[in-house]
Structures are given as C-alpha cells and as structure tokens.
Amino acid sequence: MKLLKTGRWITGIGLVLLAAVYVRALAFTPVERFQGPAQKIYYVHVPSAVVSMMAMGLVGLAGILFLLLKDQRFDRFGEASAEVGTAFSVVMLTTGPIWAKPIWGTWWTWDARLTLTLFLFLLFLGYLLLRGAVTDPGLKARYSAVLGICGLVLLPFIHLSVYLFRTLHPQPIVLKPSAPSLPGEMLMTLLMSFVVFVILYVGFVMQRYALSLLREEAPHA
Amino acid sequence: MLRHAWYLARKDLLVEFRSRTAILSAVVFTVLVLMVFNFGRDPTAVAAVDLAPSILWVTFTFAAMLALNRAFQLELENQALDGLLLAPISRSSIYLGKLIANLVFVATVEAVGLPLFALFFNVSILHVLASLVAVIALATIGFVAVGTLFSAMTARTRFAELLLPVLLLPFMIPPLIWAVLATAALLAGRPLSEATGWLRLLAAFDIVFVTLAFVLFPATVNE
Numbered sequence: 001m002k003l004l005k006t007g008r009w010i011t012g013i014g015l016v017l018l019a020a021v022y023v024r025a026l027a028f029t030p031v032e033r034f035q036g037p038a039q040k041i042y043y044v045h046v047p048s049a050v051v052s053m054m055a056m057g058l059v060g061l062a063g064i065l066f067l068l069l070k071d072q073r074f075d076r077f078g079e080a081s082a083e084v085g086t087a088f089s090v091v092m093l094t095t096g097p098i099w100a101k102p103i104w105g106t107w108w109t110w111d112a113r114l115t116l117t118l119f120l121f122l123l124f125l126g127y128l129l130l131r132g133a134v135t136d137p138g139l140k141a142r143y144s145a146v147l148g149i150c151g152l153v154l155l156p157f158i159h160l161s162v163y164l165f166r167t168l169h170p171q172p173i174v175l176k177p178s179a180p181s182l183p184g185e186m187l188m189t190l191l192m193s194f195v196v197f198v199i200l201y202v203g204f205v206m207q208r209y210a211l212s213l214l215r216e217e218a219p220h221a
Numbered sequence: 222m223l224r225h226a227w228y229l230a231r232k233d234l235l236v237e238f239r240s241r242t243a244i245l246s247a248v249v250f251t252v253l254v255l256m257v258f259n260f261g262r263d264p265t266a267v268a269a270v271d272l273a274p275s276i277l278w279v280t281f282t283f284a285a286m287l288a289l290n291r292a293f294q295l296e297l298e299n300q301a302l303d304g305l306l307l308a309p310i311s312r313s314s315i316y317l318g319k320l321i322a323n324l325v326f327v328a329t330v331e332a333v334g335l336p337l338f339a340l341f342f343n344v345s346i347l348h349v350l351a352s353l354v355a356v357i358a359l360a361t362i363g364f365v366a367v368g369t370l371f372s373a374m375t376a377r378t379r380f381a382e383l384l385l386p387v388l389l390l391p392f393m394i395p396p397l398i399w400a401v402l403a404t405a406a407l408l409a410g411r412p413l414s415e416a417t418g419w420l421r422l423l424a425a426f427d428i429v430f431v432t433l434a435f436v437l438f439p440a441t442v443n444e
Contacts, residue, residue: 067437067440115394116394116395119391119394120391122387122390122391123391125387126387126388126391129384129387129388130374130375130378130384130388133375133378133379133380133384134377134378135379139377142440142441143374143441145440146370146374146437146440146441147371147374147388149433149437150367150370150392150430150433150437153429153430153433154391154392154395157395157422157426157429158395160422
C-alpha cells in the first residue's frame with residue numbers, strides 16, 4: 001500500500017530529525033540559567049502537548065466534516081488522529097513529572113493546567129473506548145463524531161480555566177500576546193522540535209489510516 | 222416544538238413518579254453517599270465547612286450519573302425509542318424533552334440532598350440559599366445537557382453504565398471546578414460578587430453546551 005509506505009517514510013524521517021533536534025538541544029543550545037539541564041526536556045514536553053491539543057482539535061474537525069459530508073474518510077482520520085494524540089499526550093504526561101520532580105520538588109500537583117491536560121488524555125481514552133463499545137460501523141462513526149465535536153468545544157473552556165487560576169505551571173512564553181521572551185537559540189530549537197513533532201504526527205496518522213483501510217478490506221476483521 | 226418536548230418530558234416524569242423506583246433509589250443513594258462522607262473524614266482534623274463544597278458536589282455528581290443512565294435505557298425496553306423516532310416530532314424536541322425530564326429528576330434529588338447535607342454536616346445555608354440554588358442550577362444545567370446527549374449514545378453500547386461516567390466526567394470537571402469554588406466562596410460568607418466570575422463561566426458553559434447538544438442530538442438517533 002502506497003499510503004502505508006509513505007507514512008513509514010515520513011515517520012522514519014521524523015525519527016531521524018528528532019534525534020538531530022536532540023543533538024542540537026543538548027549540545028548546541030545554551031543551558032537555562034536557573035533550571036539547568038532539566039530544562040532540556042522542554043523541547044519534548046511542549047511540542048508533544050501542542051501536538052496532542054492539535055490532534056484533539058483535528059478529531060473534532062473531522063467529526064464536523066463527517067456529520068456534514070458523511071464521508072467515511074473523515075471518520076478514519078478521526079480515529080487515527082485520536083490514537084496518535086493519545087500517544088503524544090502520554091509523552092506529555094510522562095515528561096512533565098520528570099521535569100517537575102527536580103524543579104517543583106513534586107511529581108504531580110493538582111494545578112489547573114496539569115489537571116486539565118490529564119482530562120485531555122482521558123477524553124482521548126473515552127473516545128477510543130466509545131469506538132470499542134459500539135459494534136455497528138455507522139453508529140460508531142456518528143457517535144465518535146459527536147464526542148469529538150464536544151471535545152473540540154471543551155478545549156477553549158480548558159484554556160480559559162488555565163488562565164483564570166493562579167498556577168504553578170510556567171506560562172506560555174512563545175504563543176502569547178506579546179513577543180516571545182525565549183532567547184533566540186532556544187526558540188529556534190523549540191520551533192525545530194515543533195516541526196519534527198508535526199512530521200511525526202503526520203507519519204503516524206498516515207500509517208494508522210492505512211491500517212484501518214487494511215482492516216476494512218480484510219475478510220474477517 | 223416546545224410543546225412536543227413538554228409532552229415527552231411529562232411522559233418520562235409520569236413513568237418515573239408512578240413507579241418511583243428510580244427516584245427513590247437515587248434519593249436513598251444520595252443519603253448513603255453523604256453518610257459515607259461523614260465516616261470518610263476526621264471531624265477533629267478537618268472542619269466541615271472546608272470539606273462541604275466537595276461533599277456536596279461529589280454527591281450531586283454521582284446522583285446525576287444515576288439519573289442520566291436511566292434516561293435512554295427506559296426507551297430501549299420494547300424498542301420504545303423506535304416508536305419515539307417514528308412519531309411526527311422533530312429529533313431536537315426529543316432531546317429537549319429528555320433534557321427537561323432529566324433536569325427535573327436531578328433537581329428533585331438535589332432538593333432532597335441539599336437540606337440533608339446542611340443537616341448532616343451542620344453547614345448553615347439559609348443565609349446564602351438563593352445564591353447557592355443559582356450555582357447549583359447553573360452547574361446542573363451544564364452537565365445534564367452534555368449527559369443527556371451522551372446517554373443517548375451510551376445506552377446502545379455494551380457496558381453503558383460504565384461508559385457514561387467515563388465519557389461524561391471530563392466534561393463535568395470544568396463546571397464542577399467552578400461550582401465548587403463558587404460554593405466555597407458562598408459558604409465561607411463571602412459576598413456574591415466574589416463568585417460572579419465563576420457564575421459567568423458556568424452560564425457560558427450552559428449556553429454553549431445546551432446549544433451544541435441540541436444541534437448534535439439528531440446525529441445520535443438518525444437511523
């Protein structure tokens with residue numbers, strides 16, 4: 001299958017670039033003054049968080065398009081995006097505590113942003129569980145589209161809550177109303193990391209999409 | 222459409238109040254949860270008023286879950302849902318009817334739960350009763366709106382009773398956080414102005430999700 005092969009290639013390129021970005025992050029990007037080497041995890045944590053948010057957004061978008069156009073492709077894409085998003089949110093939720101332990105002195109705290117990203121992860125799981133619990137393919141597609149759209153609408157509320165609470169979590173320093181306050185070299189590394197994570201997302205989703213196509217074609221799937 | 226919704230809600234509530242099993246179970250369940258909370262805390266270490274908002278909202282959350290689970294299960298018996306879908310009424314009025322019935326059901330449970338909560342935990346609520354009822358109403362509308370939509374979906378899946386909470390809780394958390402904060406401010410004797418921010422958020426959540434569920438509901442039942 002062409003899609004599967006392309007997906008594999010893109011993922012492969014993404015992984016090589018990931019290694020390259022990390023060489024840059026570890027060796028050629030200045031060490032943060034207060035946090036020391038612990039800050040290096042930032043280049044994995046933030047892009048994976050952004051990509052999992054993006055994945056949820058795309059699941060919702062795919063849901064809207066599916067309900068409007070009744071095109072099976074959007075449903076397959078939603079499923080793929082949700083699974084890949086789950087993987088990225090696991091990366092976000094594991095790298096976070098690893099950073100938090102030396103910096104905050106605790107693995108986990110019920111800070112607004114932490115709590116709500118945990119719920120993003122549970123939203124993904126709920127989406128996948130719902131798909132698993134419905135046997136009829138038509139119902140499955142419609143139900144998951146509805147849930148995806150609700151998830152998309154929930155995201156702004158999550159964001160709103162994050163800004164309204166006093167929080168321990170570092171505030172965004174790139175995507176904020178004023179100019180980014182990150183030193184140029186770190187910003188460059190972060191942006192490169194973003195690009196790599198998006199490439200990985202695309203590669204994974206393509207492979208997952210190809211997989212559901214294969215499953216549908218298989219006689220006794 | 223509103224008339225149809227009202228007929229449907231009245232049918233549901235009539236079934237409910239004639240049989241009384243679900244509503245009574247939900248009320249007894251609420252009392253039991255409150256009792257469990259009483260034994261789950263150390264009264265000498267934690268003052269009741271500090272714990273009160275969480276007790277109130279956890280109890281209401283569980284009670285609402287029970288109510289929502291039964292909303293569409295009722296229609297599965299004897300394929301009543303198919304009959305409902307064949308009726309010459311719009312899908313959206315089915316949603317509205319279910320929403321109204323669920324709201325009345327949950328409100329009844331809450332109306333019993335609130336005085337008992339005040340009694341059991343010795344929290345004086347009379348002086349903030351009106352504002353407290355407003356907070357409870359706003360939060361309840363929000364999560365019952367989402368819950369009614371989701372229960373229409375989960376009712377026709379395997380392990381519906383388990384799947385509904387798993388899907389619904391992430392959506393209940395934001396309104397619950399705001400409701401708990403508003404309740405805490407009220408019970409601590411703060412002026413209502415300190416809670417208006419949370420109330421506004423709750424109202425925004427209600428408007429957005431009632432509209433969304435109203436629009437999306439037909440997609441969950443169309444055959």
